[in-house]
Amino acid sequence: xxxxxxxxxxxxxxxxxxxxxxxxxxxxxxxxxxxxxxxxxxxxxxxxxxxxxxxxxxxxxxxxxxxxxxxxxxxxxxxxxxxxxxxxxxxxxxxxxxxxxxxxxxxxxxxxxxxxxxxxxxxxxxxxxxxxxxxxxxxxxxxxxxxxxxxxxxxxxxxxxxxxxxxxxxxxxxxxxxxxxxxxxxxxxxxxxxxxxxxxxxxxxxxxxxxxxxxxxxxxxxxxxxxxxxxxxxxxxxxxxxxxxxxxxxxxxxxxxxxxxxxxxxxxxxxxxxxxxxxxxxxxxxxxxxxxxxxxxxxxxxxxxxxxxxxxxxxxxxxxxxxxxxxxxxxxxxxxxxxxxxxxxxxxxxxxxxxxxxxxxxxxxxxxxxxxxxxxxxxxxxxxxxxxxxxxxxxxxxxxxxxxxxxxxxxxxxxxxxxxxxxxxxxxxxxxxxxxxxxxxxxxxxxxxxxxxxxxxx
Amino acid sequence: xxxxxxxxxxxxxxxxxxxxxxxxxxxxxxxxxxxxxxxxxxxxxxxxxxxxxxxxxxxxxxxxxxxxxxxxxxxxxxxxxxxxxxxxxxxxxxxxxxxxxxxx
Numbered sequence: 336x337x338x339x340x341x342x343x344x345x346x347x348x349x350x351x352x353x354x355x356x357x358x359x360x361x362x363x364x365x366x367x368x369x370x371x372x373x374x375x376x377x378x379x380x381x382x383x384x385x386x387x388x389x390x391x392x393x394x395x396x397x398x399x400x401x402x403x404x405x406x407x408x409x410x411x412x413x414x415x416x417x418x419x420x421x422x423x424x425x426x427x428x429x430x431x432x433x434x435x436x437x438x439x440x441x442x443x444x445x446x447x448x449x450x451x452x453x454x455x456x457x458x459x460x461x462x463x464x465x466x467x468x469x470x471x472x473x474x475x476x477x478x479x480x481x482x483x484x485x486x487x488x489x490x491x492x493x494x495x496x497x498x499x500x501x502x503x504x505x506x507x508x509x510x511x512x513x514x515x516x517x518x519x520x521x522x523x524x525x526x527x528x529x530x531x532x533x534x535x536x537x538x539x540x541x542x543x544x545x546x547x548x549x550x551x552x553x554x555x556x557x558x559x560x561x562x563x564x565x566x567x568x569x570x571x572x573x574x575x576x577x578x579x580x581x582x583x584x585x586x587x588x589x590x591x592x593x594x595x596x597x598x599x600x601x602x603x604x605x606x607x608x609x610x611x612x613x614x615x616x617x618x619x620x621x622x623x624x625x626x627x628x629x630x631x632x633x634x635x636x637x638x639x640x641x642x643x644x645x646x647x648x649x650x651x652x653x654x655x656x657x658x659x660x661x662x663x664x665x666x667x668x669x670x671x672x673x674x675x676x677x678x679x680x681x682x683x684x685x686x687x688x689x690x691x692x693x694x695x696x697x698x699x700x701x702x703x704x705x706x707x708x709x710x711x712x713x714x715x716x717x718x719x720x721x722x723x724x725x726x727x728x729x730x731x732x733x734x735x736x737x738x739x740x741x742x743x744x745x746x747x748x749x750x751x752x753x754x755x756x757x758x759x760x761x762x763x764x765x766x767x768x769x770x771x772x773x774x775x776x777x778x779x780x781x782x783x784x785x786x787x788x789x790x791x792x793x
Numbered sequence: 794x795x796x797x798x799x800x801x802x803x804x805x806x807x808x809x810x811x812x813x814x815x816x817x818x819x820x821x822x823x824x825x826x827x828x829x830x831x832x833x834x835x836x837x838x839x840x841x842x843x844x845x846x847x848x849x850x851x852x853x854x855x856x857x858x859x860x861x862x863x864x865x866x867x868x869x870x871x872x873x874x875x876x877x878x879x880x881x882x883x884x885x886x887x888x889x890x891x892x893x894x895x896x897x
Contacts, residue, residue, distance in 0.1 A: 368854065370875075375853060381823045381875075384803050452855050464836045464848035465797060471852035474872075478852075479828045480802035506801045566845020569797070569835060589797070599855075710850065710858065713842035744857035749850070780857060780870075 339441060340660060341366065341429060343421055343602065344448035346374020347646045348638025348653030350406045352446045355657035357412045359666060364414040364440060366421055366431065372406045374450055375470060376646045378478055379403065391477055393502070394538050398646070423776035424606040427633065432781055436788040444633050444660040447602050448653055449640035453495070453593035454618075455749045456698050456756075459706040460562030461592060462713065464569030468749075469495045469593030473502065482508035484589025488573045490514040490559055492692040493595030494539060500553075501545040510551045512585045514575050516594070516695045518556040528687030531680050535645075554583070558698065562590055594694055597752060598640045604774030606634050612767040615686065616643070617694055618752060619771040625675055627656030628663075635660050648681035696766070699756030708757060709750045711743020716757050723761040731770045734758050744780060747772045796832040797848055809878035812864070814885060820876050827852065827859050827871035830882060837861055837871060839886045862895040 338361060342353045345367040356363045371379040377399040380386060388396035409415075416433065423430040428441045453468035460466075467475070467483050469491060475481045482503060488511050489500045500513045529536045546553055556578030563572040563584075574584045603621040604610070609630035610619045620642065627635045637656035638649035651674050658668040702708075704717025719738050728734040731741070731754070740754045741747035747754070755769045762769075806821040811829055820829030827849055830837055836846035837859055849859035852872045859871040864881040883895040 380803075383806065383823050385805075386802055390802075452851060452853070462840070462844055462847070464846050466850065468851045468856075471850060474852040475798060475828070476801070479798075479825060480800060480804070481798040481828055481832065482801055483798060485799050508799070508801060569846065569848060707844065710856070713840060713844040744860075745855065748855050779854065780860075 338362065340364070340444045340446070341440060341442040342446045342448065342657075343367075343429070344374060344450060344638065344640070345369065345372035345406060345417075346376060346448060346450050346638060347402055347649040348448035348640070348656070349374070349446070350402050350409075351650045351653035352448060352637060352657040353409055353413055354405055355654045356661070357409055359661055359668075361661075362413060364416065364442075365409075366416045366419050366429070368418070368420050370418055372417070373399070373403060375474070377402050378474065380478055380480075384480070386480070393505075394541070395646070402650070420779060421602060422778055422781060424602055430776075432777075432785065433788075435782050435784055435786055437785045438788040442633070444635065444664065445606070446627075446635045446637060446653070446656050446660060447606070447640060448638040448649070449599040449602050451596040451598050451639035451643060452748055454595050454597040454694065454752055455592065456491070456594050456695055456753050457702060457706050457708050457716070457750070458490075458559040458562055458592070459703055460564055460570075461590075462707045462710050463562055463564035463566070465564065465588055466562055466570055466590045466592055469493075469499050469591045470596075472589075472591035473499045476502055476506055476508070480506075482506070482589075483591060484570075484587065485509060486511045486587045487589045487591060488512050488514065488585055488587040489591045490573060490575070491593045492517045492695070493593060494688060494692065495593055495595070496692075497539065497542040497546070499591060500551065501542040504545055504549045504551060510546075510549075511587045512573070513546065513551060513553040514557045514559065514573070515553065515555045515692075516557055516559070516698075517692045518578065521693060522691045525687045525691035528683055528690060531683040531687065535647075535684060554578075557583075558695075558701075595688070595692055596639060596643045598643060599748075600640065601746065601774040601778045603629060603634070603636055603640075605776055605778070607631050608634060608636070610771060616689060617696060617766060625678075626659035626671065627652055628659055633660075633663075642682075642685070644678070644681045644685040648678060648685070651677050651681070694752075696756050699753050700760035702757065708754055709740040709743055711745050711750075712739055714738060714740050719754060719757050720761040723758055729758065729762040729764055729769065731755055731758065731772050734769075735772060741772045746775060746778065795835075797835045798828055798831040800832060809876070811876060811879065812881040814883060824876045825872055826861070826869060826874040826876045826880070826882070829876035829880075830861070830871060830884070834884065836884065838884055841886075866895070
């Protein structure tokens, strides 16, 4: 097959994809935005830091070490481009920027392993300094040995809520409260699916044990009311409605907020991949077949950037996508069936997590008008509702044109989901009807002083 | 002024000095610029849309809420930029004019 294969990302999916390609004698180009490999989940600490794998990755330390060792072993057999952003994809070419230099690379096959970011539901006051995503709170600790504050509230739902809380407790941070919007009943009803991977379920339960032992207050079935504070000094407290309906306030100087994850799909979008509305996750996802083939010939999607199934699944789907790419290139590949079967088990477990920690869509219609939806440009739910009411805009891109929700520097990563819910509720239409924000290049801000990088001599 | 972030580990690293809004502040080798700033200050920047001070959000280069200015007028995304000794960072917009330029 043609040798020009590019892998984007060096998290679990990207590393295993690159590894499969190298095993077959290919020399892929591996592009990663990070300074070091590992992605977010197995993010490596900076050079010179001394914490052990056990401290950094807990029960996942063996997996993290294995992934890092695998990637180290690939060096010299791949063309590795760290600290490099893919800011656009056109027909058979990726457009790269690193520092202030840009270049274009052509490909025959592209495997996008773009990972995920936190899925966010706004709450009044979440723009105050001191509110971070749950993933961000974890990065502060894992990558820099810091807590986001001296009294931290963790709020939202999803496995990350309990993982970050437990990691903070173990690291000696002061966790003032954990507010989970999902209920114990939802957790119990998800058990049959979660039993698809008993070991993972056991790890989740162990995290609860860590919190209980540290006497961290955990409240389930809450509805966030407000992150209190001031524009000048930031967060001062969190107020929620407890499951009983009683309002409850906790003082804090930092909040970690998140509702499970959403795939980073901008690159798949720019590559022209078809998307469809996924009822199970209530979000638009790029269409892929069982092995990760997108609707565009030569483009493959793997890991949490395609489907939120977690790191272990990402290792499998990354390898599987690479095998699919090689198969399409005329190479003989083995092991497809086993990987597909394993991924089905992870899919079942992922469905269990969604049932245990559901996205609280109903909160969007309950947001007070003054709540900021778009953090980038401080646009409120009331303004978005006014646009829907007065212009009749019911489609996400049209409502964006009138309201600017989704037009800011994050390009809708953190407001698009909730924004669509606000539009759907205000227009009384199903969420699928609102559609999704189109991806726009550049996917992240670029310096205006770009210099073309000279081709290295062959 | 006390900081927002609290150092819990890796506290044996070599100290370096940076300048934040004209004041010398201590940071550590290996810090991101964001951590270097927020371990001694409470906020990173003014929102251009009048809703107050911001201190970043995602820490992984996705939200773009942590861009700061150097005193030379260069813009840096604090969460993905390693700190270097001698950096001079401006976190506040000017109070003059429409306040869209950093306070030098």
